[in-house]
Amino acid sequence: MQTDEFTGDHLDVLKELMNIAMGNATASIADLLQAFGTMHIPHLAITDMDGLKNYIDDALGSYERYYVTKQLFGGIIGGEFIFVMTDESAANLGNYLYDVSQPNDADIMDAVIELTNILSSTIISRLTEELKTKVQFFAPSTEIISGNLLIGDEETLNYHKIIIVSTVMEFQSHKISGQIFILARDETIVRLRELIDQKLEELYA
Amino acid sequence: MKALKLFYCKYSRSLLPLICYNIITSIREGHNVKILVVDDSKLARLTLIKTLKEYEPSAEIYEAENGEIAVELFKSENPRVVFLDLTMPVMDGYEALKLIMEMDPCAQVVVVSADIQAQAQEQVLALGAKLMVPKPINSDKMLVVLQQLVF
Numbered sequence: 001m002q003t004d005e006f007t008g009d010h011l012d013v014l015k016e017l018m019n020i021a022m023g024n025a026t027a028s029i030a031d032l033l034q035a036f037g038t039m040h041i042p043h044l045a046i047t048d049m050d051g052l053k054n055y056i057d058d059a060l061g062s063y064e065r066y067y068v069t070k071q072l073f074g075g076i077i078g079g080e081f082i083f084v085m086t087d088e089s090a091a092n093l094g095n096y097l098y099d100v101s102q103p104n105d106a107d108i109m110d111a112v113i114e115l116t117n118i119l120s121s122t123i124i125s126r127l128t129e130e131l132k133t134k135v136q137f138f139a140p141s142t143e144i145i146s147g148n149l150l151i152g153d154e155e156t157l158n159y160h161k162i163i164i165v166s167t168v169m170e171f172q173s174h175k176i177s178g179q180i181f182i183l184a185r186d187e188t189i190v191r192l193r194e195l196i197d198q199k200l201e202e203l204y205a
Numbered sequence: 206m207k208a209l210k211l212f213y214c215k216y217s218r219s220l221l222p223l224i225c226y227n228i229i230t231s232i233r234e235g236h237n238v239k240i241l242v243v244d245d246s247k248l249a250r251l252t253l254i255k256t257l258k259e260y261e262p263s264a265e266i267y268e269a270e271n272g273e274i275a276v277e278l279f280k281s282e283n284p285r286v287v288f289l290d291l292t293m294p295v296m297d298g299y300e301a302l303k304l305i306m307e308m309d310p311c312a313q314v315v316v317v318s319a320d321i322q323a324q325a326q327e328q329v330l331a332l333g334a335k336l337m338v339p340k341p342i343n344s345d346k347m348l349v350v351l352q353q354l355v356f
Contacts, residue, residue, distance in 0.1 A: 041293070041294060203248070
């Protein structure tokens with residue numbers, strides 16, 4: 001077996017750890033929004049750059065304008081956390097957090113960044129805690145783009161083989177939802193596999 | 206020595222001929238209690254079963270990977286305890302819990318979920334779950350759970 005190969009067990013572990021991490025993040029956002037969030041089953045895929053573009057096209061559909069926040073993280077494992085909201089969801093978030101009916105663009109952007117910060121730090125921190133490792137976070141950036149431009153040239157250069165972990169954050173009562181993608185770089189796939197193997201060894205010991 | 210007692214079930218409003226004992230004691234005395242573990246993740250099931258076996262090595266464990274299979278197994282095996290995840294494909298834990306409680310209002314269902322929202326807990330307790338425990342489960346949490354599964 002190649003060192004970067006993932007078995008069904010590896011994927012199952014990663015999916016379950018993501019589920020636990022997402023549960024923590026949903027609870028934090030539920031406190032912020034004072035609403036109940038519906039949890040969704042995380043999806044995992046291992047692919048190349050073309051596969052990533054197809055995956056994101058399928059996941060996002062044909063909606064025109066998205067607020068996209070990207071945050072890099074690094075350490076034993078590294079990658080990129082991407083949170084995508086439609087402009088309608090983002091406006092609803094800005095509306096709720098700023099308690100105004102017509103939030104301006106700066107308010108919406110600020111609200112999206114705040115939400116993403118909570119999501120990324122909670123999810124990645126919990127994921128790495130379960131894998132008994134640590135990561136550093138870099139400053140996030142948000143921009144408004146169309147779905148098919150989500151993956152830029154920078155990502156194309158940085159990623160070859162990619163693990164995509166994706167799920168949905170959904171607060172129906174506030175009409176706020178978003179898609180979460182975590183992209184893991186080539187060397188991270190090997191490290192992740194080693195960390196998951198350690199976890200499985202402990203379990204079977 | 207265990208005492209045979211008639212157990213009054215407040216939901217069915219009838220006296221049921223249940224043996225009254227707590228699960229830990231019954232295992233220590235050599236009874237194989239049937240326990241159903243429901244989770245779509247193999248890791249989650251393995252983790253739960255491993256911690257469960259620390260306290261109840263001879264328990265007869267049944268596994269289900271979604272709510273639909275869980276309901277069928279509950280119907281056929283009538284387990285004493287069900288450990289139930291919420292976020293699952295095919296049939297989620299909320300629906301499975303509702304069906305299980307309809308089949309047996311005295312069923313002991315312990316929800317083990319990553320969803321740690323207060324409203325999720327309120328919802329499952331309202332549906333009839335006995336307890337809700339946040340994932341991942343460990344030995345300490347399992348002991349607390351088992352100590353509360355007393356008839």
